[in-house]
Amino acid sequence: MTKYDKILIILVVLVSLFGMYLVRERASNYNKKYVEIIVDGTEHSKYILDNTIEKEIEVVTDNGYNIIHIKNGQVLVEESDCNNQLCVRKGVIEEPGEIIVCLPHKVVVQITGSSEDLDSISY
Numbered sequence: 001m002t003k004y005d006k007i008l009i010i011l012v013v014l015v016s017l018f019g020m021y022l023v024r025e026r027a028s029n030y031n032k033k034y035v036e037i038i039v040d041g042t043e044h045s046k047y048i049l050d051n052t053i054e055k056e057i058e059v060v061t062d063n064g065y066n067i068i069h070i071k072n073g074q075v076l077v078e079e080s081d082c083n084n085q086l087c088v089r090k091g092v093i094e095e096p097g098e099i100i101v102c103l104p105h106k107v108v109v110q111i112t113g114s115s116e117d118l119d120s121i122s123y
């Protein structure tokens with residue numbers, strides 16, 4: 001191994017560490033989060049998610065109902081009459097990218113986020 005090989009390896013390690021740092025920064029930079037409720041592939045409703053908003057949404061589909069609760073910056077499916085109860089057992093989600101799926105009802109609850117940069121462009 002030559003001196004340049006070593007420098008190259010150190011560089012690669014540094015760059016990948018920096019990349020990880022950037023990704024983590026990005027994730028914590030979401031200043032706005034949204035809760036999106038999708039039923040059978042189409043958007044049912046969308047709410048801003050923050051610590052002060054509390055909402056209870058009842059989603060009624062042909063297959064049954066889901067009661068979705070937004071509270072303290074977290075979202076959960078509080079109640080459902082689906083047969084596997086996976087959506088209820090999933091518990092709370094709170095970070096962009098997290099998702100609750102109720103397969104029997106084709107209901108998806110997902111959290112999306114936008115960073116400050118994106119917002120300043122869209123205004």
Ligand SMILES: [Zn+2]
Pocket residue numbers: 080082083084085086087088101102103104105
């Ligand atoms: Zn379910």
